[in-house]
Amino acid sequence: MSDSEDNDNEFQDEEIENGHISSSLSPTQYVNASSTDEDEEELAGDFNIDLPTSHKYLGKLNDLGGYTLFEDGEVLTLLGIFTNTWVLPGFTLPLILENPHESSVMQHFLQKRKVFVLLCENALNSQEYFDYGVTMEAVETSIKDGILSLKARGRQRCQVVPKSEIKHLTERLQKVTVKILPEYKVTSPLNDTQLYNLKQKRPYLCEDYGDMKNIRKYRKYHAAQYTYPSWLYEEYEVCYYVKHILEGLKKCFEMEFVPKDPLTLSYWFVQNYLLQYTERLELFKQRTVIARLRLEMQYLRNNRLIICHNCTQLIGEQQHVIVLSKDGIQNNYVNPGGNVYETITLSEAKNFMLIGRPSKQFSWFPGYAWTIMQCKHCKLHLGWMFTSSTLSPGVFYGLARSCVLVANAPNTPNCTSPEL
């Protein structure tokens, strides 16, 4: 771990921001925009996983309050921001807009409405943007020297209205017209087909698949009137998928952090399981929770590997992912240059080399120092090694999602080539 003097020296030669080099941010701005090592309080013991989601490295932000939900199907023209990352409803996105024009455009829109749309790259075809996005509500902001820092929370899925005009305001910001997508409540395929007075005596619906055996005989009686066998209806119950996904996740996650509610679980899975980019887009397009969970159950069958984006060297494995944030293993963090990195945390990594000295400047994990990781074979930037002499774990790795690819392990079914 280096001290602040070392860090000051580092920034005289090049402007490194948690692993990346900025062409636009001066070292003076950098120091102003970030906390210094002296500001860090000494932390010890088990790392508090609440800390990363607070994004304390952004400095003091002002709470805006409020919770904005639009009507299902409502069509709105909102400010859209294009980033190379993903955020689903319920998850947090930190942003720094250090470009003065971009910052003033965003501020102008936020004064009128705190909600904007997160757009993402479309890897499925050559269109510029993916048709689907998420409404984001700015919950905390601050402006310092013209630099806008903000934290936003994902609220609702939305779809860019086909053939609507997209007005470009800056490279990343545009005005888009979107339609709010409903989250349909999924009901049992046998729902509302039983006489009311029998429902009281012979319940055949349950929220936990573990209770299914107690009501199976009633379901059998009831389904006897239909063409299909009763077991088939079980496979269309949302609790069936929840059970299988929770069982599958046990092999690589501590279950206390995994939500049990079907809708939250379906989003949590996208944010946390190692998925290929195209798989995420597919999941995002699904119109119901059950369709999303069904696809997730299929993806869960494959063990995943993390490989270098450039030379496909193995860097990490699914079983080594660790949860160091209450939002899960894949979270978004922003550096002072405004680059957002979705970062996967792992307890073990291989085929990398370290560059430079450890630094605590602008650390996304309070109490930890970061050191840049590069691919041992092709020198591509991979992410950062985080170290602490007082916290547990003492070391872990944060891989930048944009620098690595997810591939299926060779011994798993439906083995395919790495993602696009």
Ligand SMILES: [Zn+2]
């Ligand atoms: Zn490589």
